[in-house]
Amino acid sequence: MKWIRRIAIAALAVLVLAGGAALWKREEIGRLMAVNSLFAPDRIVANFSNMDEAFLSTPISTGPGTPLPRGPEVALPEGAEDWIADRAVTGLVVLHDGAITHESYHLGTTKDDLRISWSVAKSFLSLLTGILVEEGALSLDDPVTRHVPALGGTAYGGATVEDVLQMESGVTFDEDYFDRDSDINRMGRTVALGGALDDFTAALTGTNRMPGGEMRYVSIDTHVIGMVLRGATGRSIPDLLDEHLMGPLGIGASYYVTDGEGVAFVLGGLNMTTRDYAKMGAMVERGGRVGDLQVVPEAWIDASTVPSANTAPGGMRYGYQWWMPRDARPGEIMAQGVYGQFVYIDRISDVVIAVNGADLGFRGDGVSAGNIEMFRRIAAAQG
Template identity: 65%
Template sequence: DYLDYDSDINRMGRVVALGGTLDDFTTDLKARFAEPGAEWKYVSIDTHVLGMVTRGATGRSIPDLLSEKIIAPMGLEYEPYYVTDGTGTAFVLGGLNMTTRDYARFGQMYQQGGRWNGRQIVPQDWVEESTRPSAPTAPGRIGYGYQWWIPQGAAEGEYMARGVYGQYIYVDTARNVVIAVNSADRGFREPGVSESNIAIFREIAESL
């Protein structure tokens, strides 16, 4: 809860601001809201765990891997930069800073089945699998795949990335539409805000 001073996400921010490490903070977390596999809930630190596993499996940093496998093949307009902890470890749960046009470029690559300029950057079967609603989210609520959100009532190939304070990469594959948004909306958690943004994206897509 970003609005709760004592929430884990805000405690994490204070640890990092004072030079602490994300890995230590993560491994020190012991409390569970449910037994593994019993209930789904979005928790940012889970994404950092994925980063820890990836670094451990490859022996490489996330920026190096992302640059080699994704960023360099796509040819972004501007070099991205990362928020890091006190030891220089890049955030994986957030903090990747790119221009709106380059976020849109990433969305377009996914919209094209993982291809960019004739090159297969992300395997097409992974694109399709990762953007399906596979998490056991509550009935009638937004769905979740592998790091992608699937809006309620989504058509085939409709999904999005969604970040704190109103960041979006919205993809409507059938209509060949990608919408990228960089925002600083303090009211992003207010009731209906996300639903309104999705409705706007759909109206834009349907009008083209």
């Protein structure tokens, strides 16, 4: 009978929808579980090489990339092997005069692993910002609301592009990675559950200082930079990065972790090989050039990599999404991320050190100073 057939079809449709919902929920739960075990001691190394298995992601560059030249092998300084073990270093690439003088991989990783950048990604976004400023898509004095009207009436309502580049937006945001209920971890769960980071950002209304005041490191400011660049160009960050940086740098396979809307997690979701992180450092070390090609305006390299933010006395100093040691030497710059990710650049000595790691003790007393000291010793050993 027709009515029996209709009931059967309706029941089948319900089962299909229920099955689809169950599959979606299973994937969502899986991502949430991945967040909760991301830094587990027995899983952190593998997780950091396979972020696309735990989170939504989108490719940036898919080509083979270009090789880095090799120079004479230079021995690491005394104590480096202990440092590698103590800091759970997974990849170490050293360049001198643009050529590899040391390359090693540890804890079961290889040269082909696409390692998570964490906040090293912020420095990539700074470079892209400089290119787009040079092209006239935006200026540092622009209110962020000029390019992202949705942020009007939020904590970012009075901030400029320069304010967010220097982490001086004034937003109230808890960056404690070890507090499950901190804002940074709530944001991580938003990504895991397929939420929208733009909505998460627009819901932030609290401020604790005026824009342009004291620098306080809050990663959500970098997401706002990404929102501004998307608003100013009408394009996605992966597309912009591939065109303006990945291609000219010769970076091979790479991808971003994304939220549920496909928006790149620009504040820390970049993944590529350790060699390719070194390529970025080499370009910055050469004043924004790759061979005869000016990839990033030299004026932006010079302006963005000097202490310009209102950092607290006695601590690390900050520019436009770049770090400098508190006792920084001329030309000494760092991109750095949690758990031991670094691109250290010594422009005077023509040395770049790219490091990936899985360092659960990265916040320990003296660890940061010890890392900088080791980078300086490795640089000095290059001659």
